[in-house]
Amino acid sequence: MQSFSFSKAQTVDEATGLGGRYIGGGTTLVDLMKLDVETPKTLVDVTGLPLAAVEKLPDGGLRIGALVRNSDLAFDPTVKAEYAVLSEALLSGASAQLRNMATTGGNLLQRTRCPYFRDTSYTNCNKRNPGSGCAAMDGHNRMMAILGTSEDCIATHPSDMAVAMTALEATVHVQGAKGKREIAIGEFYKLPGTTPNVENALEPGELITHVTLPTPRRGSKQVYLKLRDRASYEFALASAAVVAETSGGHVRYVRVALGGVGTRPWRAHEAEAALVGKPATAEHFRAAAEAALKGAKPQTENGFKVELAKRCMTRALTMATA
Amino acid sequence: MTVSTTGTAPETMTGATAEAAGAAASQHGIIGRPVARIDGPLKTTGTAEYAGDFHLPWMAFAVPVQATVGKGTIRSLDVTAAEAVPGVLAVLHRGNMERLYRAVPNDPNATVSETRPAFEDDRIYYWGQYVALVVAESLEQATAAAAVVKAEYAAETPEVSRELEPFAGKWNTVSTRGTVDAAFAAAAVKVDQTYGTPAETHNPIELHATVAVWDGDRVTFYESTQGVVNHRNAMAQILGVPRENVTVVTKFLGSGFGGKLFPWPHCALAAVASRKLQRPVKLVVTRTMMFSNVGHRPVTEQRFRIGASADGKLVALRQDALNHTSLVDSFDEGCGEATGYLYSVPNLTVASALVGRNVGSPMAMRGPGAVPGLFAMESAMDELAVALKMDPVELRLKNDATVDESNGRKFSSRHLRECLETGSAKFGWKQRTPQVGSMRRDGKVLGWGMAAASWGAYRFACATTVDLNADGKARVRCATQDVGTGLYTIFAQVLAEKTGLPFERIEVLLGDSSMPEGPLSGGSWSTATVLPAVAEAADGAIASLLSIAASTPGTPLAGADAKTLRMTEGRVHRATESAGLPSAGVPFEAVLQAARLNGVSADGRSGSVFEDPKARDLSMHSFGAQFAEVEWEPEIARLRVSRVVTVIDAGRIINPRAGANQIRGAVVMGVGMALLEETVYDRRNGQPINGNLADYLMATSADAPEIDVTFLDYPDFALNSYGARGIGEIGLAGVAPAIASAVYHATGVRVRKLPIRIEDLMQA
Incomplete structure (x- = not known):
């Protein structure tokens, strides 16, 4: 760990004016600082900012402060009742201790668990050292991504929460030197392409202040299904967040996002397009899953994720339309 | 204490x-x-108070520097930046540290885990090998300084492959009787398969830790060791001081699972630093170092040939077992531990051999030999039962041994038959239908499997x-x-x-x-x-x-x-x-x-029991039977172990509460062995790439099945007047093969290479 300065901000303006890395729960940042992967010179503690509330919005949506802890958000009565997919996703992530610390804003910025990213003895990591290469590609790649990868990076996006928020079409609200702006979650995460060091749409110094969720769709069912080797405390091998509405045995509305398989939380637009208006049957769910995984590019050890993601999505759609 | x-x-x-x-x-x-x-x-x-809890006045902190290549030679070591870090007291390495002695080879009272003392030569034998030691006023300073030691290597490509065959070296015959190859060739029903177990890391929750304190020419170790006497004797030899000048204190252990039986190189390093600085020195091995520097259960690859008559009587049993070892030690896992005596079979050969790898030295891990050996043998027995269309419990009962056929001795106390029968009854085994995928509950496929277990009894x-x-x-x-x-x-x-x-x-x-x-x-x-x-x-x-x-x-x-x-x-x-x-x-x-x-x-x-005329002519072992149930959801490739019934014949149980606790813990460890645990080495540099508790998967509480433990409680008075044998290891034996057999019963997929992963089961 490198030396750093530390200050605690009381207001959003003060925080954005201090010009440092923001620290909330610290579950990702401190972990990576101990590994020298993150080496911030200045830390700005934002946990004192008034951003810890979950509030119903006049339009029926929900506003989640960036400092709301994962466990508080998961057990929030409105979230449990109206955004069950988010509650389920949060509770499937990490451990109780980590969820008690991790914040909403911090979780959106959670970094990959790629072992080669986390170990600085590998100088070849395009995320850490742009242009240096990728040690994962030819390494132990069972947990790596199969969707959205590039020649430069195959690191999996680790979050469960962000997958659910992607299916819920959340909006990320940020504030920086140039003021406030809103970013649709579908635009928030960047594909690695040739710049895997750029992971999201935040400008330098911008702080996530809150996340808003649109009004829950009446009559829709929500499911988060996470598949992994063990029953707890493991990143997804494949997960699926589904929000679906059916009537007359047909799919009227559906949003699908996948986790554990993409370089970012993976919105399955092709699957949605293939499903809307179609009968809610296993055959159509499977066809949608095939469409979603059509562009999958497995590595030497993770070919099984292609089929696993399809099964995961098919089952989640079945549950959400039952 | x-x-x-x-x-x-x-x-x-x-x-x-x-x-x-x-x-x-x-x-x-x-x-x-x-x-x-x-x-x-x-x-x-x-x-x-555990070893790492000892905080002494004026204590300094040591942090080892690890090699980042898996094979090669140190070309240069630049410690100037490290020495300039505030608080650094010393940076020890081959160029400036006093030479350590080796412990006397094969001294049973002064055994060491890795015989090569730290810094003995410039060769790198495995990733993570210590190349320097930083000692500083604080742990943080020592850690920061260790990170800026610059080592350059002439790196070579390490050999860390999990595949041990083809093996062209010399085999060692462990046990033999009859004419196994001829009998196997003539057998009516045969199984000939190869089984593999991975490198597993002990991972006790308490990290290895040494606090070394010199007082004149006397040294005290506050140590995390499973053997204070052996540790004292070995340290005396390595440090070159009289035995009576060394004291080793271990008040409590956060377990060791075998990894802490004997000293590792860091123990002497802490003592050398303390002697040099004349200050107490604490060295706590990090979790990542636990995967490279303090032992592991070695990779095994075992070919089993079992031949039986058409009615299920064993006629031939042959085990050819390989295990990997390091290039600095010859560690024999002993996979044939239980093979020679568990069943009655007239023709048997057990052979073993070692395969060198660029890994740290392996070390006994809970039930060494028997646990991986029984995974292979009991899996093969299950395959034989399938081939015979015979109930797997019945097959074991039919081949129960009445004497130890490996040496002709009587068993001091053997109740394997009752373990099998009691377990069968408690589990409800009679309701099992043998067809793959034929049992269901709540929409899930059930798989039922079982295995016998054994472990030696010693005093x-x-x-x-x-x-x-x-x-x-x-x-x-x-x-x-x-x-x-x-x-x-x-x-x-x-x-x-x-x-x-x-x-x-x-x-x-x-x-x-x-x-x-x-x-x-x-x-x-x-x-x-x-x-x-x-x-x-x-x-x-x-x-x-x-x-x-x-x-x-x-x-x-x-x-x-x-x-x-x-x-x-x-x-x-x-x-x-x-x-x-x-x-x-x-x-x-x-x-x-x-x-x-x-x-x-x-x-x-x-x-010692080996010097006891009443005991040495007896074959003394504990026995057990493991019955496992798995739940399988093929639609999402989800497998969970839902129930384990374990019956243990380990003599008289002195404290059934602590005893059952040990068996339950072993069963949970067995779930991890069957489905989760594997230390994965990066083939390019030999690094254990999942060296932390998030990426190296062990069973969590959520993975723990319902566990039913029964002790038969027959005293074994040949071993001691209380009739007690031991229970630390037998609980793990047989769990993985019982689960693997249950997985086959549920899915039709026979996984012969642990751990059983989702990708294996997706073939179902």
Whole structure:
């Protein structure tokens, strides 16, 4: 760990004016600082900012402060009742201790668990050292991504929460030197392409202040299904967040996002397009899953994720339309 | 060091303990009673001191620097930046550190895990090997300085492949009888398959830790070791000091699973740094280093050939077992441990060989040899049962052995048949339908599998001293250690049984090499080893007390024949007086006080079973049967172990509560072995790439199945007068093959290479 300065901000303006890395729960940042992967010179503690509330919005949506802890958000009565997919996703992530610390804003910025990213003895990591290469590609790649990868990076996006928020079409609200702006979650995460060091749409110094969720769709069912080797405390091998509405045995509305398989939380637009208006049957769910995984590019050890993601999505759609 | 329930214990005792203590108004029957561990309150309140908890004045902190290549030569080592870090006291390396001696090869009383001392040459044999040691005023400073030591290597490509075949080296015959190849060739039904187990990392929760303190020419280690005596002897040899100048203290262990049996290179490094600086030095191995520098269960690859007659009688059994080892040690896993005696088969050969890899030295891990060996053999037996269309329990029963056919000896006590029958009944095995995927519950496919289990029974030399003191307390001392499983309590139970004193008046002092020499905590032999020694010492101290009572003027018992006196409930009385009555005799401390004695002491000894004429001609083993149920959801490739029934024949169980706890823990470990655990080495540089507790998967509480533990409780008096064998390892044996067989029954996929992963099952 490198030396750093530390200050605690009381207001959003003060925080954005201090010009440092923001620290909330610290579950990702401190972990990576101990590994020298993150080496911030200045830390700005934002946990004192008034951003810890979950509030119903006049339009029926929900506003989640960036400092709301994962466990508080998961057990929030409105979230449990109206955004069950988010509650389920949060509770499937990490451990109780980590969820008690991790914040909403911090979780959106959670970094990959790629072992080669986390170990600085590998100088070849395009995320850490742009242009240096990728040690994962030819390494132990069972947990790596199969969707959205590039020649430069195959690191999996680790979050469960962000997958659910992607299916819920959340909006990320940020504030920086140039003021406030809103970013649709579908635009928030960047594909690695040739710049895997750029992971999201935040400008330098911008702080996530809150996340808003649109009004829950009446009559829709929500499911988060996470598949992994063990029953707890493991990143997804494949997960699926589904929000679906059916009537007359047909799919009227559906949003699908996948986790554990993409370089970012993976919105399955092709699957949605293939499903809307179609009968809610296993055959159509499977066809949608095939469409979603059509562009999958497995590595030497993770070919099984292609089929696993399809099964995961098919089952989640079945549950959400039952 | 002492564990005494005096003081803190009564307030913090669990309900069950309080109940046990209450019942112990009579300590009669304390052997075999499910009492809570006497050290429990110290642990649940965080007051038990583990090695890393020792903080001494003026202590310095050491952090090793690890090689980042898996094979090669150190070309240069630049420590200037590290030396410039504030607080750094020394950066030790090959160029400036005093040479360490090697421990004497094959000295059974001074065994080391990795025979090559740190920094002995410039070669890198495995990723993570120590190349330098930074010592600083604080852990943070030492860590920061270690990160800026610049090593350059002439790197070579390491060999870390999990595949051990093709192997062209020399095989060693471990056991043979009959003509196995001819018998196999002629057998009516055959299985010929190869099974593999991965490198597994011990991962006790307590990290390896050494605190070394020199005082002149004497050194004390506060150490996380499973053998304080061995550790002392080895350190004396390595550091070049007389044995009596070394003291090793291990009050508590956060377990070791075999990884802490013998010293690793970091132990001597801490001592050398402390000697150089003349300050206490603490070195705690990091979790990542636990995966490379302090042992692991080696990769095994075992070909099994089993031939049987058409009605299921074994005619041939051949095991050819490879395991990997490091390039600095020859570690033989001993996969044939249980093969030679478990079943009756006239033609058998067990052969083994080692394959060198660029990995740290392997080390015994819970049930070494037997656990991976039984995974292979019991999986092969299940395959044979399928080939025979025979029930797998029936197959085992049909081939049960009545003598140890590997050496012709009688078994001291063998109840495998009853383990199988009891387990079968408790599990409900009769309801099993053998067709793959034929059983269902709540929409899930059920798989039922089973396996037999075995582990050796041993007793080694042990000395203890028991004191009966004028303060009304009994005390026992022994230079052994409690790995966390309940040995403190075993000592207390024996002393309570002998003296009738409640636990509150019993002190058990273990974990200090200056005490009478006791056993290593390994091989499941601690309980069987210490019991007779404690009993003898207690009997001796009581005899001394009774003699004094008879000969001390002024006590109510003066002038009596000592032979007519007894000690019961902590009181000395005439045999004719009813024991336990408040009026019977006098409190034992009153005798000592009247005699103006501080106390009486006696030593007790037990010898090795190998030198015991009554025992050495017997085959002594524990046995068990494991029955496992898995739930399988093929639509999402989800497999979970839902139920395990385990029946253990391990002699008399001294403390069924601590004992069942050990078996349950072993079953959970077995779930991890079957489905999760594997240390993965990056083939390019030999690094254990999943070297942390998030990426190296072990079973969590959520993965723990419903576990039903039964002890048959047949005493094995050949091993000791209490009839106790050991239970530390047998609980893990057989769990993985039972699960693998259940997985086959559910899915139709036979996984012969652990762990069983989702990608294997997706073939179903």
